[in-house]
Amino acid sequence: VVVLGIESSCDETGAGLVRDGRLLGHAVASSMDEHARYGGVVPEIAARAHVHALTPVVRRALDEAGLRMSDIGAVAVTTGPGLSGALQVGLAGAKSLAYALDVPLHGVHHLAGHVAADTLEHGPLPDPCVVLIVSGGHTSLLLVRDLARDPIVHLGDTLDDAAGECFDKVARVFGLPYPGGPAVDRAARDGDPAAVAFPRPLTGPRDAPYDFSFSGLKTAAARWAEGHARAGRELPVADGAAALQEAVADVLTRKAVTACRAHGVGTLVVVGGVAANSRVRALAEERCGAAGIELRVPPLRLCTDNGAMIAAVGDLLVRAGAEAAPLDVSIDPSAPLEFAALQPRGRAA
Numbered sequence: 001v002v003v004l005g006i007e008s009s010c011d012e013t014g015a016g017l018v019r020d021g022r023l024l025g026h027a028v029a030s031s032m033d034e035h036a037r038y039g040g041v042v043p044e045i046a047a048r049a050h051v052h053a054l055t056p057v058v059r060r061a062l063d064e065a066g067l068r069m070s071d072i073g074a075v076a077v078t079t080g081p082g083l084s085g086a087l088q089v090g091l092a093g094a095k096s097l098a099y100a101l102d103v104p105l106h107g108v109h110h111l112a113g114h115v116a117a118d119t120l121e122h123g124p125l126p127d128p129c130v131v132l133i134v135s136g137g138h139t140s141l142l143l144v145r146d147l148a149r150d151p152i153v154h155l156g157d158t159l160d161d162a163a164g165e166c167f168d169k170v171a172r173v174f175g176l177p178y179p180g181g182p183a184v185d186r187a188a189r190d191g192d193p194a195a196v197a198f199p200r201p202l203t204g205p206r207d208a209p210y211d212f213s214f215s216g217l218k219t220a221a222a223r224w225a226e227g228h229a230r231a232g233r234e235l236p237v238a239d240g241a242a243a244l245q246e247a248v249a250d251v252l253t254r255k256a257v258t259a260c261r262a263h264g265v266g267t268l269v270v271v272g273g274v275a276a277n278s279r280v281r282a283l284a285e286e287r288c289g290a291a292g293i294e295l296r297v298p299p300l301r302l303c304t305d306n307g308a309m310i311a312a313v314g315d316l317l318v319r320a321g322a323e324a325a326p327l328d329v330s331i332d333p334s335a336p337l338e339f340a341a342l343q344p345r346g347r348a349a
């Protein structure tokens with residue numbers, strides 16, 4: 001069965017087509033540029049952009065796969081978490097297609113999509129594996145078994161800001177363009193990570209081993225920048241970016257490897273937009289290599305929000321014989337991650 005996946009939880013409109021774990025085609029449109037002058041995603045603008053982008057994106061994914069609308073055998077869609085207006089647009093489109101084509105509809109948890117993204121590149125996930133989700137809205141360490149059937153175990157989460165949010169906010173303070181993550185990564189290339197001693201939050205012996213905190217790091221970076229401004233000195237942005245990136249990568253990879261060791265797990269999967277960060281990737285590779293842990297990181301285009309990852313979850317659900325969602329399924333903007341299939345019924349959106 002060819003599964004169409006639709007993603008619209010934030011500022012990317014994505015469509016992907018997956019059959020039997022294989023990616024057949026996908027396309028993404030982003031309204032990122034429209035948000036740039038506000039320094040963050042504006043929900044109303046995002047929702048409107050999805051309305052314009054959805055049909056062309058589905059069409060492009062079909063063209064890339066060499067398939068027709070009538071080849072679609074199931075539709076999977078992100079029903080949460082995310083911006084409610086944005087989610088509504090994707091869900092309305094998915095329902096229309098499922099109804100018109102008379103095929104089953106599956107509601108998918110956005111973060112389960114990020115987890116499944118890696119299967120499109122590296123094949124089925126080993127059971128169990130530890131997954132580090134690092135994105136603009138989330139920083140979570142998970143113990144994942146069978147994604148289509150078993151509940152996901154939360155080992156830890158961020159207590160305040162997400163890692164991506166920290167990159168985005170500090171980038172603003174450093175005068176780097178939006179979105180901040182990629183800009184910090186680029187700026188850090190010419191910097192010295194040892195030039196500034198930024199803190200490593202929650203890494204003390206009495207701290208929760210798998211929880212994260214990035215707001216203190218953000219404040220430390222802002223103070224460092226203010227210090228230069230007060231002294232009338234030019235800000236060494238490259239050094240600040242390199243040191244910030246080093247601190248984030250250090251904390252993320254240290255905790256992820258500890259989680260693998262503690263649970264006797266041989267595979268670490270790093271997903272989400274921040275998995276695109278070059279230092280996070282390099283340090284994860286180094287530390288997993290030293291610990292004898294297999295590291296899996298999907299390619300960049302599958303790390304950030306896309307429809308292929310939602311189709312990947314839909315494909316797993318279809319093959320596991322999961323029950324389809326009713327056509328009155330609603331969105332759940334703050335859905336907790338427990339199961340990959342997200343099908344709240346009879347709840348006001």
Ligand code: ATP
Nearest residue numbers: 135136137138164181182185272273274276277305
């Ligand atoms: P969520 O998935 O939690 O709802 P999101 O959709 O905003 O959040 P993604 O699209 O997965 O998250 O990732 C976007 C985030 O990744 C942004 O915070 C962005 O700055 C960050 N990011 C992207 N590339 C890089 C990079 N090279 N280095 C650091 N951060 C990056």
Ligand code: MG
Nearest residue numbers: 010011012305
């Ligand atoms: Mg995004």
Ligand code: FE
Nearest residue numbers: 114135304305
């Ligand atoms: Fe995301």
